[in-house]
Amino acid sequence: MADPMKIRATLQGDTVEVRVLMAHNMETGARKDSSGTPIPAHFIQTVNATHNGKVVFAAQWGTAIAKNPFLQFKFKGGAKGDKLQLSWTDNKNASRTDEATIG
Amino acid sequence: MNTRLILAALAGTALAGTALAQTSPTDEFQKFRDVMEEDNPAELFEARGEEYWKTPRGPKNASLEQCDLGLGPGVVKGAYVQMPRYFADVGQVMDAERRVVHCMVTLQGLKYEDITRQPFSNDKGTPDHVSVVTYVAGESRDMKIAVPQAHPKERDTYRIGQEIFGFRAGPYDFACSTCHGADGRRIRMQDLPNLTKPEGAVKGILGWPGYRMTGGFMLTSQWRMNDCFRQQRFPEPKYLSDTVTAILAYQAVNANGQLYRGPGIKR
Amino acid sequence: MNPSRRKALKAGGSLGLFSALVAMGLVKPGDAWAEAWSKGVFDAKGVPEALAALGASAPTMVGDIVITAPDIAENGAVVPVGAVSKLPGTTQIAYLIEKNPNTVTAVFDIPAGTLPEVQTRVKMGQTSNVMVLVKADGKYFAAQKEIKVTVGGCGG
């Protein structure tokens, strides 16, 4: 199972700044291992963030997002103590959802 | 659609972003490394290491929570910035990685040979003990380096480390000091900290354990010493050996009083 | 984006997760746009093909899109790239890396209430132009910046 995401969600004025680190190999499919065998592509394809049941951010990614991805975005309407959910799904249909509290 | 027209339009567009005409490439690297330090993927490995630290494992089904990193069993906070140090239970000076592996062997009953078979991270991943070291290092973030020199063996280790630091040998006549003994040096675009001074020595320390962008895994000070000797054209220093501990002690004592901001992020 | 493809994907493999998210209350059934991965967009090779796949064949080049990225990347494996759109009505931001094998790197959807700015880190195989494409009020705009990827280390 993939490691938890590291999510920092902080209220700055009326804006919530969200910074996320995700543990994922983001394999492009173009690399080979030491024995010359191609390493199959394995990468996060979609990322979603929801706050109070509303999607506040969504992304689609290709293979060129760096390994152990970082993502930062900002939205309005959040309050301290609110929960924020982050989810990703990769091309092997594995997924992970983590929750953070806005601080 | 006329692609040629679009491309011409693109070429003629003023570049967005800030102009950095007069800054040197290394300044430019540092600026963006600072940005990345704020969200360093090393944190993912700290979290993993913390889980390993707290989870009972190995033949003895024990966690590492009774591991004594020098401040008493189970005390992790601040331990990293006070190593290498003398440990009375083994009668030796140990650096953090050596001590962590020692605890995995003595407390968890894991085999030394098994742990050290793959001492360093590579494309296949980051070994467990490396994540634990990353966790231990992260628990000293924003603390001052205070490596003890009270015990005679700690002082001896420092002096021996100093000698090894300046030891020139091999086909290229290189020593550690060839690259790291003066200010303002660079190999290609890589800054070489002057490890004989506090400001330089702390740079060496906060780099490792560090998240290596190439490959996306964690590398420790033990790895750094290993690869320095490789580039020095020396034979290979044995993993967790006295020699490596001695150089790490030399570097760490030289950094005493400086703020530790690691784990790092590296090219 | 290509609506028919989105529909097809929605009906395909990722439906399981979508249902799970709906069940968890994380996604409302109407939020289909948050779900699909647009294969055609990410398979596109070269800027013209990528723009076509995104339905943005002739974006207007503007200065209202600020790209924050190094002039010289220390390591092509991890290049921080941020984008801020000052265009009103921004609903989408996309990253295109001209010289990468697959041009489109990311497509970000900006719902109402979310600021039109994003940061992530990308991989670059070589020195290349990086284009940020913005959809605002249904129209496409773009800016770009060249990022140099250096050779480093000792080579030893």
Place this chain on the structure above:
Amino acid sequence: MDRKYVSALLLGALGMPALLLATNAAADNDYRAQALAMVKRDFQAKGSAGLDRLEEDGVQALCNRTGNHPPKDVAARLEQDQLASVRLPADGRLMGDWKAGEKLAQSGRGFTWTDKPGLPVGGNCYNCHRISPAETSFGTVGPSLYEFGKLRGNGPDMQKYVYSKIFNAKSFNLCSEMPRFGHIGALKEDQIKDLVALLLAADSPVNSK
């Protein structure tokens, strides 16, 4: 420094470092002896990097024992010895092809335990020196060599100096940080000629911008 120590250093520098160890008395030397013993215990051969690399030669032994600042008279004599061992090309031509030199200067390969033995060894030049203006990724361990020929000339004496410096940098500064590329057999005659051309040829990018 007392004469006895100096003569011991000389003997050591001539290839008998063991004699030096016998003269160790001060605390520094105790730590040095401990360090050497520790190093011998803690290293293992890997790839082409054998344990023999830990044996200091005379120059290394002297530099290691004097903090890279040997007494001037001793250094001068040993520099002469090193210079005498420089083998200049028999054909008397010291300038090769600067293009080949540039390629060689770029490569940092050679002698590490991950380098395959027998593969051509690089010049390692850009690791430490600025050379051609087009290469912006250069090191600063050594001085800039940009416009070297333009500033210093490229007559026969200068050619001989540059060839000898690359062959054995210790001929001019005994504890120079630069490797002895010809002396240790890392670079062959033609390769050194190419590097001489890179630094001195009028049409080399180093001198003609």
